[in-house]
Amino acid sequence: MATSSEPATQSPRNAADRLVLKLRTAWQDLRSCTDGAAQAAAVGKQAPADLQNLQDMRAWYEETSRQLLMAPLERFLKLQPIKSALDALSMRDPEISTRALNARSRIDRKLQRILIATALDLPELWRIFRVGNNVAESQSWQKRREAHNKEASVVLDHYARWAQKAIGEEKKREEASRDPRNDLWWRQHRALLETLQVEMAWRNLTLTWFSASETLIGDVHRESEEARSYKAATLRWLEEGAPLDLAQDSSFALITPEERLRGWALPIESEARLKLAERTELLVGGLRPRLRRIAIHSRFLRAFDTYARKRMRGLIEHSWQMTARVVRDAEQSKEIIAYWGETSLNRPGDASQLIEEARQNATISLVEEFTLVPVEELNREAVEAFWRWHQAGSLMLEANQDGWFAFLRRPRARSFLPTAAEMLRLQSRTALLRGVQWVRSRVERTMESVGGRVPAHPVLPAVIRRTTLRDTLELPAAKRELPPLYRLLFRLAPVEDRRFLVGRDQELAGIDQAVTDWEAGRFAACLLIGARGSGKTSLLNCAVRETLADHRLIRSEFNDRLLRPEQLDAFLRSLLGLRDDADLLEGLASERRILILEEGERIFVRTVDGFAVVHHLMHLIHRTAATTLWLIVMNDRSFRMLDAATYLHRVFSHRINAMSVSRSDLETAILERHRLSGLRLEFAPPPAGDPRVNRAKRWVGIEDSPQTLFFDSLLQQSEGIFRSAFELWLSSIERVEGDTIHIRQPLDPSFNLFRSELAQEDHFTLLVIQEHGSLTQEELAEVLCESQDKSRGRTERLTALGLIELDPEHPGLRVKPEAQRFVNDLLRRANLT
Structure with a gap:
């Protein structure tokens, strides 16, 4: 100047x-x-x-x-x-x-x-x-x-x-x-203004929290009242006889907790993005004010997630669970009526009885009055959430802003100690839980590698009764008397309704991809494999209705075992409607079609010359793939054996592995069927153990509910196979009281004693039966190279032990569904699989 x-x-x-x-x-x-x-x-x-x-x-x-x-x-x-x-x-x-x-x-x-x-x-x-x-x-x-x-x-x-x-x-x-001191003072002044602006922004963001929370409480309360009205309207409709011409077609759109939480947090996060810089320089007081560059926006979001979002999530989920229960009961009641209305069309003799029983079951769940969360309780929980956010969140942000060392020297830091202790306890609890899970998984792997625990020698009782599979699994001697609706829902038959096909989305997508390749002129042949009862036919039923609906389709199965190529040709001519002397290749090439053949395990027998039909089928697939999309279905054991003998996998462009499903899919499949019955479920608690161990489990957070323990055991015993799981589910029903089904808690059985009942020839018998799906006495004797009398004596003994039974759908003997887990484990221990 x-x-x-x-x-x-x-x-x-x-x-x-x-x-x-x-x-x-x-x-x-x-x-x-x-x-x-x-x-x-x-x-x-x-x-x-x-x-x-x-x-x-x-x-x-x-x-x-x-x-x-x-x-x-x-x-x-x-x-x-x-x-x-x-x-x-x-x-x-x-x-x-x-x-x-x-x-x-x-x-x-x-x-x-x-x-x-x-x-x-x-x-x-x-x-x-x-x-x-x-x-x-x-x-x-x-x-x-x-x-x-x-x-x-x-x-x-x-x-x-x-x-x-x-x-x-x-x-x-x-x-x-130029005086360098002035530059430092101006820089401190700018940092001071930023520091004060952060304090003002924190206050304004808290006011935004209030606005968002007030809107949330109003929306949650309004949704609860609408759900109450929706339930009352559904109950009136049921009490009037659920007339089909006045059927309730409308549904209740319940907003999920995650959507509620996102909607609540969005205005706060949006305003924070405007008011707080991603990284800024602040001024920190003390004996000598110092400058600190802080990512204030990310620090705010971290404090917001820790002290505001988690608490509001609990409020939202608590209210949602109460409202969702009301809506779920109303929706379930309408779905029960709709489902049994469609099902009764195919059973005209029992139609009125089924519909009336369904209406009574649907009404029961709506008669009970559930208390929704009142607006006063929502306000009280919101006030508690505010104090948590206002005090702990502000202290955490202050510590990040000024530094933990400077913050902890202030007297008000003492009020943050309970919050810090709680965070440390939760982190320790999580770490301990992970450690327990890690040790458990390591122990399980070690036990698998060494062949399991050595069984203790039991004290010999006065009377020894031979153990059977039913005794080992602790299954009841006979099925409980179940309502007709329940027996229909859990009948052991392939499903036609897409809602019951759980956990098979990837398999359906694989079939769709094979069809797409075939339509584009590329080579395509599909092999669908899976354990018996795993849902292969159900998967095909839904694929026929969706993916394959627009194509010329022929579907059949091998009922009798085919051992010569001429038998396969005759079967295919009959299937295509050709004369006995017609050229099969010309018939297959005459038009484009999809050919589905189930029970592929019935085109071979495990003997020296027993694979001729398989080789002939592979030849036909190669010759006719341009016009015919072959979809062959067989069980997994048969495929492994055939692939080792004939390299079957080389023929197929797509292999669909419809094997076992996950625990969550198995639970969903069962509970989805049960839900349509309108009945309630009550799972028996597990037997009482050491109280000190139970207290430790509760503290660590690894104590599972009776329902979780039941489905864990069900998954192990059924190995994720739908049919086995359904039979075990029905066998686990202890009693039916009113509108409640009581499920007993199946414990993990010990097969050590039962395993000693079987000799090596029993192992081979079970293996070949699994590989062929089912075998007659003559076929079994031929495969094992022994007399029929000797083979019959062994199969009768295995039948008495509860391991095999007559196949209700095909000739011969099969391994019982509930014995699949034991047989698989037995053969694995004997190195036969």
């Missing part, structure tokens, strides 16, 4: 005295801000302890934060005292001599330190107040305020004496060099 060219007769107070006047005014402005904050703190009141309404809590928060935080900071930002002081220094220093500037440098540093420390203390009263108004911290703030006033008065007196000495100094004639 150019030096002044005014005459020497001008008043000597021109530069130095005006600078002192500006600095004194700046301090008085800043002091007025701190005085206003102190007066507001003197009359400020904590929230009433019995305040349970969110709107009242918002009114208290908004008014208190306005008085203690917003009013002082807004006045500070309006007056800008530190900026005025820095502007005065920048404007007047060029008019002052270098000697006078050097004499003033020490008091400049003192004044800037006082101004910065006082400004940083402006939001401190609100910080103290929002976590309980600690008396010691409030008194410490008052002492700092008085000390700053005294220090500032002394420094300003030093400025006045300096100005008197600087009156006779010559004015500077040349442009002064």
